[in-house]
Amino acid sequence: ETGVTQTPRHLVMGMTNKKSLKCEQHLGHNAMYWYKQSAKKPLELMFVYSLEERVENNSVPSRFSPECPNSSHLFLHLHTLQPEDSALYLCASSQGAYNEQFFGPGTRLTVL
Amino acid sequence: KQEVTQIPAALSVPEGENLVLNCSFTDSAIYNLQWFRQDPGKGLTSLLLIQSSQREQTSGRLNASLDKSSGRSTLYIAASQPGDSATYLCAANSGGSNYKLTFGKGTLLTVNP
Numbered sequence: 255e256t257g258v259t260q261t262p263r264h265l266v267m268g269m270t271n272k273k274s275l276k277c278e279q280h281l282g283h284n285a286m287y288w289y290k291q292s293a294k295k296p297l298e299l300m301f302v303y304s305l306e307e308r309v310e311n312n313s314v315p316s317r318f319s320p321e322c323p324n325s326s327h328l329f330l331h332l333h334t335l336q337p338e339d340s341a342l343y344l345c346a347s348s349q350g351a352y353n354e355q356f357f358g359p360g361t362r363l364t365v366l
Numbered sequence: 367k368q369e370v371t372q373i374p375a376a377l378s379v380p381e382g383e384n385l386v387l388n389c390s391f392t393d394s395a396i397y398n399l400q401w402f403r404q405d406p407g408k409g410l411t412s413l414l415l416i417q418s419s420q421r422e423q424t425s426g427r428l429n430a431s432l433d434k435s436s437g438r439s440t441l442y443i444a445a446s447q448p449g450d451s452a453t454y455l456c457a458a459n460s461g462g463s464n465y466k467l468t469f470g471k472g473t474l475l476t477v478n479p
Binding site: 258260285287294295296297299302304309310312342344346348351352353354355356357358359360362 | 370397398400402407408409410411412415455457459465466467468469470471472
């Protein structure tokens with residue numbers, strides 16, 4: 255595997271389900287990000303982890319819960335989501351705050 | 367608060383044409399600016415990163431320029447090809463401790479054969 259990978263690529267869940275999105279970066283970076291991309295809106299930063307510590311929480315509802323067990327892995331735990339949470343969720347990584355960000359292919363989430 | 371605008375929202379050109387995509391940002395105190403390409407339903411591919419101290423960056427047929435004082439960046443694509451069809455996004459990095467990229471809504475480019 256190279257670059258940034260995300261699983262699953264597609265996810266359909268009910269509003270009462272609990273699911274997790276997984277991201278893994280193979281670039282040796284020390285910062286990882288979760289973004290949300292909804293139709294007709296710019297990408298929105300959700301969370302940032304640097305050296306496995308959360309450094310940014312962009313006013314995201316508590317039904318989204320991130321976890322960063324090490325510098326290569328990032329999870330987004332989902333519970334009691336709403337239909338408006340349906341979107342493409344993108345993971346990214348970088349070496350520090352000021353360098354190029356590299357993105358994964360995304361998880362297309364549909365909440366019924 | 368940084369805001370990024372991309373004009374036009376959509377652009378359709380014939381193959382072989384040279385074209386320019388525009389990006390403007392409201393806060394000129396940026397650390398760098400990054401251009402991305404996104405194919406439908408896919409993730410983002412980084413194209414070019416311009417540091418605030420640079421005026422331009424080139425990669426193959428792509429050339430990106432940056433004018434911090436006027437809050438503008440342009441992405442120039444030479445000799446466009448149908449494979450260039452995608453959405454192009456620019457994102458401004460305002461530095462600091464928040465690691466935040468502020469994205470525009472993108473320009474949807476269609477290159478017709």
